[in-house]
Amino acid sequence: MxxxxxxxxxxxxxxxxxxxxxxxxxxxxxxxxxxxxxxxxxxxxxxxxxxxxxxxxxxxxxxxxxxxxxxxxxxxxxxxxxxxxxxxxxxxxxxxxxxxxxxxxxxxxxxxxxxxxxxxxxxxxxxxxxQIERLLRQHAELNQLKHALHPHFLFNSLNTLTAFITSNPEKAELLTDDLASVLRHILDTNNVDTISLKHELMILQKWLNIELARLGDDLKIDIDIDEAILDVQIPPFLLQPLLENSIKHATQFPIELTLKYKTHGSALQIIIRDNGPGFPDAMLTSQPDDLKHSGVGLSTTIQRIGLMRHANIQLSNDPESKGAVVTISLESNHG
Incomplete structure (x- = not known):
């Protein structure tokens, strides 16, 4: 606090x-x-x-x-x-x-x-x-909205849709609906502190659908979740910035992302792994407060988690793949 x-x-x-x-x-x-x-x-x-x-x-x-x-x-x-x-x-x-x-x-x-x-x-x-957590969440949502409306993002999305219009019109229509759902969700959760994990995953999947259509076989995603925890409340837009970082900083293809959700005692534990270059040693040895000025996505996430009760975030590198690993622990009844 x-x-x-x-x-x-x-x-x-x-x-x-x-x-x-x-x-x-x-x-x-x-x-x-x-x-x-x-x-x-x-x-x-x-x-x-x-x-x-x-x-x-x-x-x-x-x-x-x-x-x-x-x-x-x-x-x-x-x-x-x-x-x-x-x-x-x-x-x-x-x-x-x-x-x-x-x-x-x-x-x-x-x-x-x-x-x-x-x-x-x-x-x-x-x-x-x-109060600060709410301001940070709104800041994160505004950043997300700005990013979603960024010409580069829209260009990539529209370019992907255009490619499917003639070859696969049904796919193009589905992706258009996904893009609209993501933008609508950003606006709808403006005054919401938490949403269910099930809801968060649904919107996250729509965003991933666009990225999967854009990157094709260059992006592989594995999601492992215990269905018993789907009703747990978590802050909205908590995971998307971290996944976006993994895609943005990828140095090899295909990009492999793994999301695992499980209960750890009385806490909800979320683990995100990728096969990228991993975190620099300087970041792994830094205190959380020292990381608040790193990339927008990571720094905002660290600040938001730092303000939650009994919540923490840990950064590490996988000893085998050397990729980045982000572990988030939240109260299972967070809300």
């Missing part, structure tokens, strides 16, 4: 500061000490050590340590809050000699604020991830 920007963190801390200042003012007002220099100093100390220091430290540590586990994140979050509250207790005791918080007092005071702010932190990151 995406991290908070500095601006977002600053706004959040300002909001918490307002809450803290309000609570502190009411507390000292009830004690008849509102407006005194000690009360103002205590308010500043509270803002800094009850919120600013714990939250900033926790976010920095989570990012620096690369923690992904929610339980470990929460424990680290609470640890930062406990330390901040402990320092606040010492500072407050320096202002008011009668105040003395023990470690157990600080422990129970920090629990609700630590858990509450962590839930807000995770909820905002999840919301932000959803």
């Amino acid at each position: 995406p991290e908070l920007t500095k601006k977002e963190l600053f706004i959040a801390l300002l909001g918490l500061s307002f809450i803290s200042a309000t609570i502190t003012f009411l507390d000292w007002w009830q004690r008849g000490q509102a407006g005194t220099s000690d009360a103002l100093l205590a308010g500043v100390v509270a803002i800094v050590f009850l919120f600013w220091v714990p939250i900033s430290s926790a976010i920095f540590a989570i990012k620096r340590l690369g923690i992904k586990n929610i339980l470990y994140e929460l424990l680290l979050w609470f640890g930062c809050f406990y330390i901040g509250y402990r320092i606040w207790g010492f500072a407050l005791a320096g202002i008011y000699s009668a105040v003395n918080f023990g470690w157990l007092d600080v422990f129970f005071m920090s629990i609700p604020w630590a858990i509450g702010t962590y839930i807000l932190y995770r909820a905002y990151r999840a919301y932000k991830a959803l």
Whole structure:
């Protein structure tokens, strides 16, 4: 999930500061000490050590340590809050000699604020991830539409159709329907987050029909799927950019593409193989974030998968054919 920007963190801390200042003012007002220099100093100390220091430290540590586990994140979050509250207790005791918080007092005071702010932190990151994923999906669809309407693509498609008009009119009509279905599907899924795997494969097959007609025996495709997972929901246009890359970067013919869909534990696993030159070593040793500026199809796919829950993508080369292998794992109930 995406991290908070500095601006977002600053706004959040300002909001918490307002809450803290309000609570502190009411507390000292009830004690008849509102407006005194000690009360103002205590308010500043509270803002800094009850919120600013714990939250900033926790976010920095989570990012620096690369923690992904929610339980470990929460424990680290609470640890930062406990330390901040402990320092606040010492500072407050320096202002008011009668105040003395023990470690157990600080422990129970920090629990609700630590858990509450962590839930807000995770909820905002999840919301932000959803918004970004939708924007990326729309971006991918727009790129797909632009590509589909690209003169070169249309020229190849129309040239293929023309070749079949006289020799095989029925084939030309079928390919025309396939092309229309692909373009119509791009527009119809503009506001759809997920579609069934069965639906995705149906549209993917129509796109492949055009490529098969264009390339003939130079393109061979093998699809292996467990029919029990056809109803699993996946993001639309997830696979076509990867297959297009395989065809585009092919160095030998026939181009051989293999798609395998299977369940792996509770996850849906999609494996795409080709017999091309494979991924460069530099790409295989790069972190996912470093690949976001690679080709449009691959980079967009990596970004979209990176924003999904319990999803990942792995790049490798087949040890025998040396071709590229892309392995995608998604939640089987993704949606």
